[in-house]
Amino acid sequence: MSEYIEPDRDGISVGQVEKKIHTFAEPPLEIVLESGARLGPITVAYETMGAINADKSNVILIAHALSGDSHVAGYYSEDDPKPGWWDTMVGPGKGIDTNKYFVICSNVLGGCMGTTGPSSENPATGRPYGLAFPVVTIGDIVKVQKELLDHLGIAKLLAVVGGSIGGMQVIEWAISYPEMVASAILLATTTRHSALAISFNEIGRQAIMSDPNFNKGDYYSGAKPDIGLALARMVGHVTYLSDEAMRDKFGRRLQDRDNLSFDFDANFQVESYLRYQGSKFVERFDANSFLYITKAADYFDVGRQHGHDSEVEAFANIKAKILTISFTSDWLYPTYQSRDMVKAMKKNGLDVSFCEIEATCGHDAFLLPNERQSTMINRFLKRVSEEETNAL
């Protein structure tokens, strides 16, 4: 096992961020994946914020969604232009208060932000895995997170928190390691993708795999399938927004005020926005990771994987207290899906709080500043923390 702590830039410690990696399953070790395939070594990139307390009872694990990474919040240095992806929620005095809690966030297995994924070196060939990387599941992703917590000597999580595909990991945690999870916070998520959600992912995957540069996933030494990945991102972006959000943000506004250009350039502002989002994404994301993470999300099916096709059965052993939040304009994982999940949890007598927040911004709502969401999470964590302390 190796561990590397990135030095503070010029000694500046901004926002309590610590960036680390942990490598395990090194030869001759391997881990066995849900598919039966074996994988090792596995490196996990993770960050922590805040300080762990003496009895390690203040640990919160945050799980990121498709395009996230371990850099959940804070700045690395004073001239760092951008904070982590959930800086509106996580930090000193925020919804998830890093003055109180010790936050851990790791990049998912199959990702491309430091954790082992298809762009990592395949020890069998000395070259990037590409499609030789095994298809992983949400269960496999969580298994790797569990390995990280074991390594850190953390036996219990005050909370696991995540939205979208991050929320799937939270559900998996609560089911697979019931003794370790005191509470679970599920945001804009689902127990299984609808055919609609699978379709949009599949269109993205098709765009990538039919890009002539894709080369069966073996593109790391040449031109990349940027066009396909950009298209996939554009499709994704539209599904993360809502009719109303797009109307407010763009409507039919033109790039050139009053003039239709009568050509196929970006004429409407929304066209230009999508092209920009697509081109920006290819600079930071690996197309193969898009394939693997979306496939893991499509495969996720709580009833199928844990309850002989019954979600009620799948939730039977959960011990975590649960907070579930959905958003009115989220049409990718609509409220009815959260409601069904909550019903199945209640049939098991679980301690579940559920709230549908009125929001116009679609699936992305959980990532955006939302006082109601922050307050609800903050109070829920406070309650669980007190109850856990009293129970000792």
Place this chain on the structure above:
Amino acid sequence: MSEYIEPDRDGISVGQVEKKIHTFAEPPLEIVLESGARLGPITVAYETMGAINADKSNVILIAHALSGDSHVAGYYSEDDPKPGWWDTMVGPGKGIDTNKYFVICSNVLGGCMGTTGPSSENPATGRPYGLAFPVVTIGDIVKVQKELLDHLGIAKLLAVVGGSIGGMQVIEWAISYPEMVASAILLATTTRHSALAISFNEIGRQAIMSDPNFNKGDYYSGAKPDIGLALARMVGHVTYLSDEAMRDKFGRRLQDRDNLSFDFDANFQVESYLRYQGSKFVERFDANSFLYITKAADYFDVGRQHGHDSEVEAFANIKAKILTISFTSDWLYPTYQSRDMVKAMKKNGLDVSFCEIEATCGHDAFLLPNERQSTMINRFLKRVSEEETNAL
């Protein structure tokens, strides 16, 4: 001007279909498009069904949507495997009864099913236009239909009928030629695309234009941008369905019953369906026509083009009686858009009937068998027909 009547196959006259073409604006003539560009000659492919009556008072013009053509209904011959695209609605004894009415349907300008479009020969070069074809609008499309009716000596339409982009043409007809249109039937349509609708079209266009075979639209002598067009079609298909329809039709059913394949082949039935729809579409449709027709739809904006940004003003001169139908699960052109349109029409004191039909099948609902829709259209046409006769 030239005209060609396709002979009946083996003398079989099935379903009253007549297939014809009409060419106009032949040199030195040209028509002036909304962009200011000039175009000519223009060939229009159209079909008729039923018989025109002596006073030509039973003529119904049907306008098709993105992927339609002039073959609206009926079979060409007894061994013709497939009828026209709206055979559930149009034919003897059907909602639009060709025993009573004389139906005309023409392929749109910019299309690829017989009417002049980007795949037609550019007289300036002797080669297909490609992107040298001018960007056309819904107004231009309707102008060409008007030219066809003039040629046929038809001065008044009992009704203009269309769904989706076809509905846009109906609105345009009622506004631009108010004296010619006794009634207008608008199905699952909108007066202007939302940012969401523009986005999905733009993603389709980007898929086509970034296909390496696109070659700036000049691909007719070589490999075609099939991959891009297939992707565009997949995106379109998802937007024409609904969450509920896809759940009923596919859910999470797997190709191989119980087994996840742990690879990137089509695993879920919905994935296989989308791939099939994409590959089928490229056999019959021209990628450039996809660009031009979606652009015409995105540009369509009734208030902007006819009413100084006011739809109330745009509708001021309409004389047609109007029937508008929207569908509950249509999230591409949601009911609120039809409702806004109806409000603006009512402010002008127009004779408007509006109905939102409960349907789970999304935007495509207007194309599918629906007794309520058929009955409503049938009765509306009967009423208008009687009122027109009485008014003589």
